[in-house]
Amino acid sequence: MGEITTVNSVEHAIRLVELLAVSENGLGVSQMAQSLDLPRATVYRLLKTLAQREWVIQEDKTYRLSFRLAGLFHGVGAGAGAALAARMTPLLHRLVDKTGETAHFAALDGDRVVYLAKVDSPHPIRMFSEIGWRGPLHASGAGKVLLAGTDAAFLSRICDQGLERFTRQTIVEKEKLEEALARIREQGYALDAEELIDGLTCVAVPVMSGKHIRGALSVSGPSARLGDPEALAKILQDVVKALPLS
Structure with a gap:
């Protein structure tokens, strides 16, 4: 041979x-x-x-x-991100049990948000997503939560790249995005009200380790079923409180 x-x-x-x-x-x-x-x-x-x-x-x-490997191998080779995603999966199951909607754990990956773990809603009509999906920070609930924890230079770089419009609700002006991020910091959660996909609503909260944001937990589903985002945010916040992070 x-x-x-x-x-x-x-x-x-x-x-x-x-x-x-x-x-x-x-x-x-x-x-x-x-x-x-x-x-x-x-x-x-x-x-x-x-x-x-x-x-x-x-x-x-x-x-x-990048965490793109998490999507290719479902967490294998993603290092600390995969380990944290594994810890989050039981919480995602709890969120689905409580809300009936699809739950995600996401993290910041360069200038994108990436899904590291997910549990599907039992409803036949639900959000379609996959582990490893990388999306825009400015137009998603989890992305805006993560973006709210970055500094002004990072935000300026994201805005300078151009804020892509996905629906009529997408925020594409820097000033409006800054206002939205200020509200997120104040209220402790982010809302994606059909900003990425028409008919889809998402509520997300940060997962903190001290003063640092390690990621975001989110619940997503058809807007017709997610009628009380503030109540959903309270559920997410209660679930996060049950997770001690060092």
């Missing part, structure tokens, strides 16, 4: 992903180039390709794996 021919670029990309998978805080281009014994230019091109496919997130001058 002849020697199997490999594709260098694919091998380099796999090695790069494996290296990032064992990094807790992300790595810089020089660190990766040295560890992999590859030219900086090669590592940079690989990172840009992986980032374009949303496998890698750039944070300042470092890179880390």
Whole structure:
């Protein structure tokens, strides 16, 4: 049997992903180039390709794996995000039992919100979603909760990229988004009133660890059934209080 021919670029990309998978805080281009014994230019091109496919997130001058892997492998390889999602799953079941609607746990992933765990509503007509879905911060309940916990520079960067309109209710002006985020901080929950999908309402609350937002719990369903968002927010807040986070 002849020697199997490999594709260098694919091998380099796999090695790069494996290296990032064992990094807790992300790595810089020089660190990766040295560890992999590859030219900086090669590592940079690989990172840009992986980032374009949303496998890698750039944070300042470092890179880390995105939570997109959670969608591909249902939590395998997503590190601390997967561990936290596993802790949240029993709470999601409680939320579905209490509300009858689909429940999600989501986290911030670069400039997007990503679903790390979910439990479906028992209703035949319900929200369709999947683990690993990455969506806009400004037009979703969980996304706005997470966005409310970021600083002004991050918000400006999101707005400068352009706030895409999904429905007539989507907030696409920076000033209005800032007002909405201020209300979220004050009331402790976010409402997506058909801002992402017509006919769909979502209520979300932050999952805190000290003063830091670790993620968001949300309940989503047809607007016709989610008639009292404030009552739903109270249910979510009560469930979150039962979860001690260090």
